[in-house]
Amino acid sequence: MPITDEELIAAAAQALNPRQLADGSWVADVGAALEAVDGQIFTGASIGGYLAVCAEQSAFTQLVSTTSPRIRRVVAVWRDPADGVLHVLPPCGRCREFMRVLDQANLDAQVILGPDHTRSLAELLPLPGWHAEAVERSRG
Template sequence: MTTNQSNEALIEAAAAVLHPHRVDDRVFGDVASALITAGSVYVGVCIDTACGTGFCAEHAAIAAMVTAREYKIAKIVAVWRGEDGVRVVPPCGRCREFIHQIDPSNLDTEVVLGPHRTSPLRNLLPITDWPVPLD
């Protein structure tokens, strides 16, 4: 897969790792993420925990990327499988900020919002400039 790979192919890569597992009232792996860097594809799934120590699928995919010493994300998607099929889900605010903080150039990351819809991360974040001193 290249950085020019279609949204559909990236969605399929994420959907391929959806394997939900229920433990009591928690579900692990019901959201998956796939991202493309300059030369690789990384995937991850969410881990839901009762005490808030879990993490989003985007975090897992990004952790795999950082482990491989890559930091710039060309394109990213998250998907969830419900009873009626797979749906693309936008990154939560925490994930949006996390993507940005991994590398400032990730403001240009293409976030997949559907098979034929994307947005640069910068358009999905509030103000990203560090505030200037008041004096």
């Protein structure tokens, strides 16, 4: 039986383990969960600093080592340390492109943007794929 969006958000929250490194960057302050097309759930946490690894990418490393890189849903979360409120975060542009490149079928995956708010990855990626317009005419 498939899990709900709320349960996937809770799985992402379980990946949170925030702590600050000596250089001031954060580790595990963003958590992600994704559902593979076969129903398996994978989670990951962010690694900050100048060599950043996003939480979504961390979850994808588990996914691709276990099954296909195709996903059904994905969500990332962050808990505000000031008030403890959990927030759903949209994937950054790099993660959106990362998901598309791993499998074009991921354009149909649902990205959870809030408790009652989802969009397909394609809707969050304008002009997915190669787009090039000629600036000059053919010189032939």
